[in-house]
Amino acid sequence: MSALQEFKTITDAEDYFDFFDLEYDERLVYVKRFHIMKKYGEMIQKADGHDLGSDEKLLDYYKFALISVYKNFENGYSPSAAEIWDTFGKPSACSTCSTSSSCNDIEEVSNGVHSCTSQTNLSFN
Missing domain, CATH: 1.10.8 (Helicase, Ruva Protein; domain 3)
Incomplete structure (x- = not known):
């Protein structure tokens, strides 16, 4: 070989x-x-x-x-959230507010879950 x-x-x-x-x-x-x-x-x-x-x-x-x-x-390179999402393709729907796949209000990516800025923040005090 x-x-x-x-x-x-x-x-x-x-x-x-x-x-x-x-x-x-x-x-x-x-x-x-x-x-x-x-x-x-x-x-x-x-x-x-x-x-x-x-x-x-x-x-x-x-x-x-x-x-x-x-x-x-x-030397410290870390892929951006955009690169990570591009790797997996665009999410099919917002996992926090269940809106359509056109949800563009993504605030954060964490463990494969994004949160939508249109979603009301919940507080557990």
């Missing part, structure tokens, strides 16, 4: 780092796994359809892309 074929069988974030023999913070990868893999996938897709000359150069690009994405997260 060629190195490129082996690369294409990898599915776990840690295995990508091991494949390229890169050091990484296991805790950071554990916490940011989804976001790292999403950004890394986007970088890999950019190489699709481009002739980089050889499998070795393509793998060098993949390695550079992984290092670049990882370093961004290591």
Whole structure:
């Protein structure tokens, strides 16, 4: 099996780092796994359809892309709520006030739930 074929069988974030023999913070990868893999996938897709000359150069690009994405997260990059919502698509309806899918009064995103500013605030004193 060629190195490129082996690369294409990898599915776990840690295995990508091991494949390229890169050091990484296991805790950071554990916490940011989804976001790292999403950004890394986007970088890999950019190489699709481009002739980089050889499998070795393509793998060098993949390695550079992984290092670049990882370093961004290591240096404190955190995706915005808009990026997270874009990942999952737009919510089908406001989960707090059950309005239509056109609810644009989203105030906050927390654990996959947003609150609508048109919803009356409740207080439990």
